[in-house]
Amino acid sequence: MxxxxxxxxxxxxxxxxxxxxxxxxxxxxxxxxxxxxxxxxxxxxxxxxxxxxxxxxxxxxxxxxxxxxxxxxxxxxxxxxxxxxxxxxxxxxxxxxxxxxxxxxxxxxxxxxxxxxxxxxxxxxxxxxxxxxxxxxxxxxxxxxxxxxxxxxxxxxxxxxxxSTESLEDDALRLLAETTAEALLAGRPFYELKKTLAAVLSDKKQALAFLDALEVFYGRKAVGNNETDRLYPKAYLYGQVGAIEETRRSLRGNGTVGYALKRFLLKSME
Ligand SMILES: [Zn+2]
Structure with missing residues (x-):
């Protein structure tokens, strides 16, 4: 950029x-x-x-x-x-x-x-x-x-x-979502993903904003038709969006941010 x-x-x-x-x-x-x-x-x-x-x-x-x-x-x-x-x-x-x-x-x-x-x-x-x-x-x-x-x-x-993270800019979130999605798809190790997400791991508002950005990213991949979009199989995208929904629910309930996002990552890596 x-x-x-x-x-x-x-x-x-x-x-x-x-x-x-x-x-x-x-x-x-x-x-x-x-x-x-x-x-x-x-x-x-x-x-x-x-x-x-x-x-x-x-x-x-x-x-x-x-x-x-x-x-x-x-x-x-x-x-x-x-x-x-x-x-x-x-x-x-x-x-x-x-x-x-x-x-x-x-x-x-x-x-x-x-x-x-x-x-x-x-x-x-x-x-x-x-x-x-x-x-x-x-x-x-x-x-x-x-x-x-x-x-x-x-x-x-x-x-x-x-x-600071309190005012995490849209671009930063978009980039964080993109990096995370690519890392998940490439099967990067858990500790690396956790490190990437360090900025949103402690703040519920940021975590929700991150999930929104990730969902938008997956949504674009689902309708996109260029070479990199095709790396994301439709079934995989639907699975990920489902996992995002579930994580959101957990966060809006009593789930702690760290635990909810860790569960999301692990589920995405299955
Ligand atoms: Zn140039």
Whole structure:
């Protein structure tokens, strides 16, 4: 997705788009928000707006550059995420080595998912890069809890605060539904699904909104006729919609969110 396709946050996006359009891009940003895939979507949109040559400042979402960024295989866009529970010193060493290479295109961009899980040593190492970043480099730290980052890191970044789960935007919900549906269809393991749904697992209102979004997604697949729609057999879709109904009933009754959604996931995986 590009900024123009993500609704909400227009003011924030406008500033990022402007920066990309004029080339006045800071070397480091913190994207702070509760939902991992939402932050990642915005980081990718920003990377597209910086590197896309078709639509500088917004990204076109159809050129080779945008496509590679979307699929996480652009040569100049480096992703780093936690292994086990944290991003460790040696991960940041790897990042620094990578950023020393000149980009093939205009800039190197590093996207650190789970940046707030960096160990203190890792943070202090990253700080050196933030103090003297290689020319043209843009580093995006995706973080849920910026208080876990040392102040010297935060002060060297532009902090972009995204809406919290209470105001989960439609796009974020849609994306969450899509990701969950795809993960269920692909038979991804339970713990992974649970992690994806972490943002809605504690809040009944969000959970219901998520189920609505998931039902809309399945509804579209049922009437759609393109290649990806056909991956979803009709009988499967009806089964899923039934399971959504049941989960909704349980949530509107006395069911706890965690339990109801877990049951839904397990049923969907049968
Ligand atoms: Zn493009």
């Amino acid at each position: 590009t900024f123009d396709e993500i609704s909400g946050n227009e003011k924030i996006f406008e500033e990022l788009k402007n920066a990309a359009r004029c080339g006045q891009i800071s070397h480091a940003y913190i994207l702070e928000g509760a939902i991992d895939i939402h932050k990642e979507m915005i980081a990718k949109a920003f990377a597209k707006s910086i590197l896309c040559k078709e639509h500088r400042g917004s990204g076109c979402n159809s050129c080779v550059i945008c496509n590679k960024i979307e699929h996480g295989n652009h040569e100049d866009v480096f992703f780093l995420e936690k292994e086990e529970n944290s991003i460790k010193d040696e991960d940041v060493v790897r990042l620094q080595d990578r950023l020393r290479n000149k980009p093939l295109g205009e800039r190197n961009i590093a996207i650190l998912k789970d940046a707030d899980t960096m160990t203190l040593r890792a943070q202090n190492r990253l700080l050196k890069t933030l103090e003297e970043p290689p020319d043209g480099t843009v580093i995006m730290l995706l973080s849920e809890n910026t208080e876990s980052l040392i102040k010297t890191i935060v002060s060297r970044c532009i902090v972009v605060r995204l809406p």
